Amino acid sequence: MNAPTSAALLSVQDLRIVFDGRRGPLTALDGVSFEIAPGEILGVVGESGAGKSLTGTAVIGLLDPPGRISGGSILLNGQRIDDLPAEAMRKLRGRQIGAIFQDPLTSLHPLLTVGDQLVETIMTHLPVSKAQARERALQLLREVGIPAAETRIDQHPHQFSGGMRQRVVIALALCAEPKLIIADEPTTALDVSIQAQITTLLKRLCREHGTAIMLVTHDMGVIAETADRVAVMYAGRIVEIGPVEEVTRRPRHPYTAGLMASIPSVHQRHAELNQIDGSMPRLNAIPAGCAFNPRCGSATSFCREHKPGLPPSGHAAACHFPLREAAHA
């Protein structure tokens, strides 16, 4: 669709992922295209099963069979990484792309100290001695805001609280100073007051190191406060993409508008929440035309036959009849 610009750090073009099943392949990602610039935070938001985590998994090359990339390309710094052999991808992962997952307890080895894990990761990717690696590990722990790093480095993950563990996971992702971090629901398992600490930390790292972050989450609030741009996914496609302010305040896709309206407000109480009736289609029953048409209030017969494309502009919606400004007045 749109040619990779030289500025993009990550460029995903028309990515398709299918799962081979007994009854034929199921299309899980259907032509997803987006770019992330250096130092930018791209939020990817959507409901469970929309394909947001799958996109992240494909970028870090951790897609498990029966899932496979059936089309499109993923370019990091202009180089294709989706067809790299497993060994080359393993080197790239951690060195150039870091990952932060939802549950900090399962992403850390329970029997190794935090220091061991950091030192091992650093020595895998960087040509340093063990002493230098430990020094860097300490520096990383301080950087992610762990108090008394000198004593904490020799403790095991279970001795850390949830928020502190997530900081350790972030430190692990930062070991080799990757250019891109895939953060999959990094704050979902945390309490609200801790959540804010972690998003602030991510933003600071972005600013100070120029690291780009692909922030996958279902929480619009986290996106609104953290991301620069946001991509809204529905049934394996990006339905709307654009600057956060624009998308949250003036959504153009009816799905985005419905999603925004269904979030209860802390500022006032409404008698009834706006709800989008029905649920997202299963992969084996994605409607023809626009996948959202059965739940859309303004769908026409045209929507049921023609799949809308995502125009290549700053704030774009994959909709035949995008909402206009007036609709939000």
Add this chain to the structure above:
Amino acid sequence: MHEDVTTLAPGLDRNPANGGGMSNEAILTVKAASCRFDVSLPALTRLISRAPRRILRAVEAVSFAIPRGTTFSVVGESGCGKSTLARMVVGLQRPTEGSLRFADIRRGDGTFGPPRVQMIFQDPYASLNPRWRVGDIIAEPIRELKLRSSEAETGIRVGDLLEVVGLSRTDATRFPHEFSGGQRQRISIARALATEADFLVCDEPTSALDVSVQAQILNLMVRLQKEFGLTYLFISHNLSVVRHMSDHLAIMYLGRFVETGPAEQVFNRPRHPYTRLLLETIPDVEKPNRERRPMSGEVPSPISPPSGCAFHPRCAIAVERCRSERPLLRNDGEIRLACHLA
């Protein structure tokens, strides 16, 4: 099931003299209820290592009353004791001190007695038996409590319940794995209503759901409350959901209520520094605060809570008195507040 609740727990006596049927009458009155867990090491180990006994104070001297037909919410971060409180109310946990008292009520069908209490759990993937058909899951309380005389009547009741929660009668023959998270939570609600419940304890009922599904479930709960005159005890960490649902709420920190009162008043004018912290830190779509400076620190362990006001290590306005003297809940209009300074 509800009868087990009232007979098993010693602190959970009922008071027939309290009278029922009045809509503004408290259906549940909790007086200075505490729940402590002994988390000491085994006796011999403790003796050898000369370790003291360790008591986890999950809930400390909590008092509140819930008027019939209203929603009372308990908000707090993980480990604050909100789920223990919910378990005490349904009788899964006995209070170590204090009492929980259900008033006898007069129901729509003319019967008089203690309210039937049911619980809706957080994870709809774990709270439904995967090997049972949905119809059997919902029919079990009806069969167990002998609420219908024949199997045919039970089947009709199950079908009605499925329709009440927005599913179809034919779903009774399907298994839980055939349903999405939101639909499973509807099944949980149908199962709770099967006992002709009057009082539902909802422990984070929507936190495992997507926002658009959450909206559907919350709307359903509000509609059922109006239709059947249900009373809810709503446990959540999500303040915007709580604002949407509650008539009254309590903010809990380390086992104690720090602020409680009518929901609108608390949200419009939060007084306790912890309430304000919570309201300020929720990521907000409407008014994103991108340059926020988050409050540092974490919730301390309930095994060794800080002296004085438990919140003082994280409080921006704490003074010497907060470190030494624990503030008691005091009345400020309809609000009850535990802070020396607010």
